[in-house]
Amino acid sequence: MTNVTIVTGGSRGIGAATARRLAAAGHHIAIGYHHDHHAAKAVLADIHATGRRGIAVPADTRDPDQVQQLFDAAADLGPLTGLVNNAGITSPIGPFTDLRVDDLRRVVDVNLIGYVLCAQQAARRMTRGGAIVNISSAAATLGSPGEYIHYAAVKAATDTLTIGLAKELAPRGIRVNAVAPGIIRTDIHAVSGVPDRADSAAGRIPLGRAGEPDEIAATIAFLLGPDASYTTGAVVRIAGGL
Template sequence: MNKVVIVTGGSRGIGAATCKLLAKNGYAVCVNYKSNKVQADLVVQEIRELGGQAFSYQADVSNEADVTALFEAVQTTLGPVTHLVNNAGILRQQASLLEIDTERFNDVLITNTTSCFICCKAAIRSMGKGCAIVNVSSAASKTGSPFEYIDYATSKGAMDTLTIGLSKEVAAQGIRVNGVRPGCIYTDIHADGGEPGRVDRLSPNIPLQRGGTPEEVAHAIVWLLSDEASYVTGSFIDLAGGN
C-alpha cells in the first residue's frame, strides 16, 4: 500500500511535528492549513529537503465543500488517501461558562468537532483494509477544563465519542479509528487562550513534573496509524505526563 496521509491543521505544533515524522516513516503527506500558508509551506520544504514527499493545501475543514476539494486534490497529487489525522482545532481566551457566549461555543464545536466528522466521512468513503484514522483530542475531554475552556473540552469530549462509535462502524472493513489525548504540551495554542506560559505554570502539578513536546505526541499518532497497531481500534493514548 502506498501510504498517503492528510494531516489537518498541519502547519504548526502537533500537526507540523506529525507531518514531519510521518514523512520520515514513508508517508506521502498533505499538510492541510486554513490560513497560515507560509508556515505550511515551511513544513513541506523541510520534508522535501529530507527526501520526503509532501504538499500543502488550504482548506477550511469545517466546510464540506472545502473537504471534498481537499480529498480530490490529494487523490490527484499523491494518490488515494489511506490515512487521516484530524488535528485542526481552535482555543479561545480563558473564560468561565457564564462568560462564553453561544456564538463562541458553536464556533469551537464546529471547528473542532464538525471538522472531524466531515473529514472522517470523506475518508471512509474511499478507505479500505489497512487504512487508519487518528483523532487528536485532549486531556481536557476528561477534566472538563473548568474556568478555562469548557467549550474546548466539550468539543474534545464529542470527538472522543465520535472516535469510539466510528471505530465500531468501520472495523469490519479493516479501517481502524483511534485517538490521542495530549495534556500540557508546548505549542502556540496556549497563547491563543491568552496564557503563553500555561504549561510552565501547571508543570509542578504534573506527575512527570514537566510539559510534553509536539514530537512526543507525534510518535503516538504515528504508531497508532502504523501496522504495529494493527489490533488497536477505538482506543486512546493519553499523553498527559501522568494526569
C-alpha cells in the first residue's frame, strides 16, 4: 500500500522538514499551507525530486470548508494513510494580564479548532493502518509563565485530543500520537516578537541548544511508520531535557 500523508503547515519549519523526510521515505505528500506560495513551491519541488507525488493546497485550517477541500485534493494521490496536524501559531510573548482577546482567539482557533477539524476529516476517511500525529509542545506541561500561558493551555488540550482520539479510533486500527517539541529553530519565534529565541533560550535547555526541525521530523516519521505499530495515545517529548 502506498502511503499518502497530509502535512498541514507544510511550507515551513517542522512541517516542511517532515514533508521532505516522508517523501524520501516513500510517502506521497499533500501539504497544506496558509499564504507563502513561494515556500510551498520549494517544498513541493523537493518532494517531486524524490520521485514521489505531491500537491500544495492553500488552506486556512480554521475553516471547515477549506479543510475539506484540502482532504479532497489529497484524495487524488490515493487513499489517505497519514495526517500530520502541524499548522500552528503563537502570539506576542508577554505577561498573562496583557493578553489580547484577538490573539487568544487566533491561537485557540488555529492550534485547537484547526487540529480538531483536520483530525475529524482524517478519522472519517482513514481505514485500518492509518495514523495521525499531532504536534503538541513541551509548553503543555511547563505552562510558559511570562510568555504565553494561553498557548501552553491549548497544547495541553492537544495532548488530551490525542489520548481520547487514540482510544476511540484504536478499534478501527487507526493510531493517534503526538510529539511535544521544546524550543526548535524555526521562524515561528518571530511571530512571538523574539526572533532570536532559539539562541537566547539555549542557556535554560539542559542539552544547551535549541532543536532542529529535522530532529522533530524524524520522530514524526517513526510514529507514522510500521515500527510504531503498537504505539498509540503517546505524547513523545523532544525538548532537550526541558
